Amino acid sequence: MSAAAPSAERLAPGPLAVAFALASVYILWGSTYLAIRFALASYPPFLLGAGRMALAGAIMYAVLRWRGVAPPTRKQWRTLWVLSIWMVLLSNGLVNLAETEVDSGLAAIAVASMPLFAGVFAMLRGRHPSKIEWVGLTIGFFGVVWLNAGGKLSASTLGLVCLIVAPIAWAWGSIWSRDQDLPSPFMAASAQMLTGSVWMLGAAALTGERIVAVPTAGATAALLYLVVAGSIFGFTAYIWLLHHVRPALATSYAYVNPPIAVLFGALLAGERFTSHDLGAMAVILVGVVIITLARARAAKPAAPLPAPQEKEGS
Numbered sequence: 001m002s003a004a005a006p007s008a009e010r011l012a013p014g015p016l017a018v019a020f021a022l023a024s025v026y027i028l029w030g031s032t033y034l035a036i037r038f039a040l041a042s043y044p045p046f047l048l049g050a051g052r053m054a055l056a057g058a059i060m061y062a063v064l065r066w067r068g069v070a071p072p073t074r075k076q077w078r079t080l081w082v083l084s085i086w087m088v089l090l091s092n093g094l095v096n097l098a099e100t101e102v103d104s105g106l107a108a109i110a111v112a113s114m115p116l117f118a119g120v121f122a123m124l125r126g127r128h129p130s131k132i133e134w135v136g137l138t139i140g141f142f143g144v145v146w147l148n149a150g151g152k153l154s155a156s157t158l159g160l161v162c163l164i165v166a167p168i169a170w171a172w173g174s175i176w177s178r179d180q181d182l183p184s185p186f187m188a189a190s191a192q193m194l195t196g197s198v199w200m201l202g203a204a205a206l207t208g209e210r211i212v213a214v215p216t217a218g219a220t221a222a223l224l225y226l227v228v229a230g231s232i233f234g235f236t237a238y239i240w241l242l243h244h245v246r247p248a249l250a251t252s253y254a255y256v257n258p259p260i261a262v263l264f265g266a267l268l269a270g271e272r273f274t275s276h277d278l279g280a281m282a283v284i285l286v287g288v289v290i291i292t293l294a295r296a297r298a299a300k301p302a303a304p305l306p307a308p309q310e311k312e313g314s
Contacts, residue, residue: 013244021244024237025253030260032230033104034269035222036096042219044209045096050200052223053088056231057193064187072183072191079180080191086173088196091166093203098162103271106153108261109281110163113147115254115288116140117171125175132294140287147280152273185239193231248296255285255292 039048065071072080099107119137123129129137147153153160182188215223241250258281265271 018241018245021237021241022249022252025234025241026256026260028229028234028237029253030108030257031264032226032234033095033099033108033261034264035225035230036107037099037104037265037269038222039219039226040096040100041222042213042215043211043223044204044207045100046093046200046204046207047209047211048223049088049093049096050197050204052197052226052231053092053193053200054197056227057190057197059227060186060190060232061194064190069184069187072187073181076181076183077191077195079182080188081195083173083177083180083182084192084196085199086169086176087192089199089203090169091173092196093200094162094166094169098156098159098166100158101156102153102159102163103265103273104269105258105262105265105271105273106159106277107163108258109147109277109284110144110153111167111170112254112258112281112284112288113140113144114167114170114174115291116144116284117168118174119291121172121175130294130298132297133291136287136290136294138287139290140284143280143283143285143287146283147277151276151280153277186236189235246296248292251292255288258285 036048043051095107095111098110116137119129119133148160148164153163183191238250238253262271262273262278262281266273
């Protein structure tokens with residue numbers, strides 16, 4: 001599914017509006033990794049994801065239906081059930097699980113590799129990278145190998161596996177969804193959250209998760225922050241950007257969120273990162289920037305925008 005191509009009028013919004021939307025995506029999505037860590041103090045990972053997705057999805061779905069947006073068809077619901085396995089359970093759910101053992105900033109660094117895997121999946125489905133994109137892919141994957149070889153992430157087998165699978169699942173779901181019949185972007189996102197919350201509940205049941213004590217006020221506040229700031233406000237700002245600015249600018253969150261997440265983790269949670277971790281982050285982000293700029297140069301001005309999805313760690 002693709003969103004409608006932006007009109008010339010929509011391509012020239014006020015600079016303050018663009019700055020506010022970018023700040024929302026950069027800061028809100030960058031801060032969600034730390035919010036997940038705080039929420040995990042009282043909520044197990046899959047139950048946390050189920051609660052977050054159910055609340056955010058229900059609110060968005062109710063508002064959209066109230067505004068007259070058509071619900072998904074039966075066929076679209078079937079597609080969304082499958083898509084939410086990749087985009088919710090195996091992405092957001094595994095990021096939650098990883099953060100039970102690794103720092104929030106480290107999780108954000110690993111998730112930054114998603115565009116690299118998306119480039120590989122796009123190639124397997126017939127879209128061959130340009131020479132410049134090959135350079136970006138090579139550099140980026142060198143950074144991924146560096147991150148997973150000998151740094152803090154390698155000390156946690158669970159964290160390492162989760163943070164390899166999560167961006168791969170997110171990338172595959174993003175590429176696969178482009179060929180599917182889906183409803184409008186906001187409706188698709190809300191329906192994915194609702195269906196994804198059911199998968200999360202299933203995972204919680206299989207792993208024996210339970211809330212053994214009354215959640216703390218701080219953990220509950222972090223959960224609500226994830227619902228409102230990450231899933232609703234941040235995502236709304238992202239869709240607005242996709243329809244009003246160049247795609248390269250709208251998707252720049254991919255290489256801005258990790259440094260912001262690292263900064264929040266260091267300032268608010270006392271997380272410490274080695275030169276190995278920060279060096280790997282720099283290399284990964286260089287690869288992502290090269291790929292993003294190469295795609296922006298190759299894209300036609302009238303090309304339809306890709307269907308937006310909520311990112312896995314947001």
